[in-house]
Amino acid sequence: MEPGNIERVTCDQQTFHTHYFPDHFCKNQRAMKKLVVLTIILIHGFYSKAQQFQLVQSLDIPSGYTGKSLHWLDMNHDGELDIIVQATDEFDYCVFLIYKNENKTLALADTIETGIQNAVFSFTDINMDGMVDVVLSGDADEGPLTTALISNGDFSFSLLDEPLLPISGSVIKFADLNQNGVKELMISGTNTDGLFFSIFELQEDGWVLANDSIKVLASFIEVHDFNQDGTNDLFISGQLENTSSYHAILINDQSINFTEEIPIPDIYEVSPYLADLNYDGIFDVIMAGVNDNNEGIIHALISEADSFAIKEITLLDFIPKNIFVADLDSDGQVDIQVQGEDQAATPVNKIILTTESTELLESNNLITQRFCDFDYNEVLDLL
Numbered sequence: 001m002e003p004g005n006i007e008r009v010t011c012d013q014q015t016f017h018t019h020y021f022p023d024h025f026c027k028n029q030r031a032m033k034k035l036v037v038l039t040i041i042l043i044h045g046f047y048s049k050a051q052q053f054q055l056v057q058s059l060d061i062p063s064g065y066t067g068k069s070l071h072w073l074d075m076n077h078d079g080e081l082d083i084i085v086q087a088t089d090e091f092d093y094c095v096f097l098i099y100k101n102e103n104k105t106l107a108l109a110d111t112i113e114t115g116i117q118n119a120v121f122s123f124t125d126i127n128m129d130g131m132v133d134v135v136l137s138g139d140a141d142e143g144p145l146t147t148a149l150i151s152n153g154d155f156s157f158s159l160l161d162e163p164l165l166p167i168s169g170s171v172i173k174f175a176d177l178n179q180n181g182v183k184e185l186m187i188s189g190t191n192t193d194g195l196f197f198s199i200f201e202l203q204e205d206g207w208v209l210a211n212d213s214i215k216v217l218a219s220f221i222e223v224h225d226f227n228q229d230g231t232n233d234l235f236i237s238g239q240l241e242n243t244s245s246y247h248a249i250l251i252n253d254q255s256i257n258f259t260e261e262i263p264i265p266d267i268y269e270v271s272p273y274l275a276d277l278n279y280d281g282i283f284d285v286i287m288a289g290v291n292d293n294n295e296g297i298i299h300a301l302i303s304e305a306d307s308f309a310i311k312e313i314t315l316l317d318f319i320p321k322n323i324f325v326a327d328l329d330s331d332g333q334v335d336i337q338v339q340g341e342d343q344a345a346t347p348v349n350k351i352i353l354t355t356e357s358t359e360l361l362e363s364n365n366l367i368t369q370r371f372c373d374f375d376y377n378e379v380l381d382l383l
Contacts, residue, residue, distance in 0.1 A: 059106055061085065065095055070383055072372040073123060073132055075155055080104070081374055082155075083383065086121070094119035094138065098155050104375055109155040116140050116147075124174040124183060126150070133157075137168045137187060144168035146187060164207055165200065167191070173221040175232050177256050184210065184256070188218035188238065195241055199256055211256045216246050220272050224283045226261070226303070227251055234258065235285050235301075237270045245270070247287065249301065249308065262308050266291055267299050275325035277334055278302055286313070288320035288338050296320050298336065298352075314352065318342040324371055329353060337361070339369065 061067055065087040075082045075098065083099040083106060094116050100109035112134075119138035126133045131151035138144070146165040149157035169189035177184045177199065185207060188197040197214040200207040218238040226233045226249050234250040245268045250258035270289040277284045277300055285301040296316030301308050313336070320340040328335040333354035340348050349363035361382070374381035 057106060059099065059108070061087065061097060062108070062111065064090055065097065067367055069368045070370060071123065072370055072374070072383060075100070075132060075151070076153065077130070079376075081372060082106075082109075084123075086119075089113070092117050094121070094136065096134065096149075096157075100155055101374075110157075112149060112157050114149070114159070116145075118168070120169065120171055122172045122174055126174075126183075128182075135164070135172060135174070135185075137172050137189075139168060146172065146185075169196075171218050171221055173223065175223040177232055177252055179231060179254065186221055186234075188216065188221070190217060195239075197236070201256075211258075214250070214258065216240055220270070222272060222274055222285070224274055226282065226308075227306075228282060229254070233261075235272065235274070237272055237287070247272075249285065262301065262310065264299065264301055264310055267297060269319075271321060271323050273323045273325045275334055277325075278304075284308075286323060286325050286336065288316075288323040288340075290319060294319075296338075296340065298323070298338070314356075316340075318348040318350075322368075326371065337371075339363070339366070 067085055067087050069086045071084045072081045073084055074080065080101040082101045085097040085099070087095045087097055089095050094114045096112040096114070097108060098110045098112065099106045114136060116136055116138040119136050121134055121136045123132050123134055125131060126135060126148050127150060131153050133151050134149040134157065135146065136149065137146040144167055145163040146168060147160050147163040149159055151157055164185070167187070169187035171188050173186040174183040175186070176182060182202055185200045187200070190196070195215055195217040196212060197216050197218055198209060199211040201210040214236070216236055216238045218236050220237040222235040223232050224235070225231060231252045231254045233252045236250060237247045240246045247264040247267065247270055249261040251261050252258055264287065267287055267289040270287045273286045274283040275286055276282065277286065280303055282303040284303055287299045289297060291297050296319050298313040298316065300311045300313055302311050316338065318340050319342070320338045322339045324337040325334055327333060328337065328351055331354065335354055336352045338350055338352065342348055347363035347366055349361040349366060351359045351361065353359070370383040372381055372383065
């Protein structure tokens with residue numbers, strides 16, 4: 001595949017079962033003007049036969065933009081998944097390119113300029129009108145801020161007149177943490193006082209600090225009811241004030257106060273994913289990272305009765321950057337897909353089956369990828 005465009009290909013189909021995890025936030029990637037998009041329908045044995053694939057569409061990203069990340073979303077509630085490409089312009093301002101899906105054909109619908117640099121973002125319905133909005137945190141010309149692009153329902157957005165908060169973070173997340181039907185805003189970053197992890201709740205006079213007792217600089221925030229008490233808990237991965245790595249499940253007391261369950265030691269540069277590895281109905285935390293010897297590893301925090309246990313899944317022959325977990329060969333077992341690079345900085349994009357056999361995916365000129373069922377036919381596609 002040539003770099004510099006968006007492509008979709010397809011192959012013979014086979015039913016699969018997967019949990020689709022919310023997208024993560026903007027990260028620095030190698031500068032690149034275009035993205036490659038694949039629609040891949042996995043079969044038993046995956047794509048070992050090249051003739052199983054067929055190119056169905058190729059799209060150019062407009063000149064002057066550098067692709068960073070991409071995301072599946074139904075932007076207009078027509079039952080078809082559209083695509084948002086997060087990019088930067090020549091001045092490193094965050095830009096969103098929105099591709100409309102009409103009868104499984106993608107076309108650029110709008111380009112949204114934000115005026116924000118170093119942006120992280122999250123998709124949520126912040127004004128509860130049934131449409132997907134974009135909350136951004138970063139540096140504007142007037143200083144750090146967290147604000148929102150409000151969906152107009154027609155693939156266009158309007159930037160708020162006033163920001164949500166006069167601070168920016170390195171990661172943001174929305175979830176209902178006190179069972180009142182309204183999502184709280186979690187934001188983590190650094191300021192003049194050091195690291196912060198703050199939780200804000202929406203009140204009549206705006207977003208008010210509800211908790212800032214967790215002293216960690218988070219890289220990832222994941223939300224799940226880990227102890228099955230009806231209240232969302234947190235998994236946080238990041239670093240402490242002494243720069244040591246920190247990864248732990250935090251149990252919510254239903255009032256936005258948290259108790260550390262189990263910290264996970266001896267794994268660094270973590271990329272996490274939630275999936276039910278032991279089929280008990282509770283999501284486990286699967287983490288790709290490196291150990292003290294700078295070897296690639298995959299660990300998991302597995303639910304067991306009323307507690308969790310740390311399990312080493314496998315050593316890797318490359319350094320992982322991103323992880324995805326699903327039943328990728330329709331055998332009823334959970335498989336793992338890992339993207340990263342080897343010691344020579346050569347890209348690696350590998351699927352590790354439950355049988356411990358492996359299959360390689362496309363990795364040349366790859367910036368980022370997302371799995372989803374693009375055409376709702378119960379077959380896995382890859383963007």
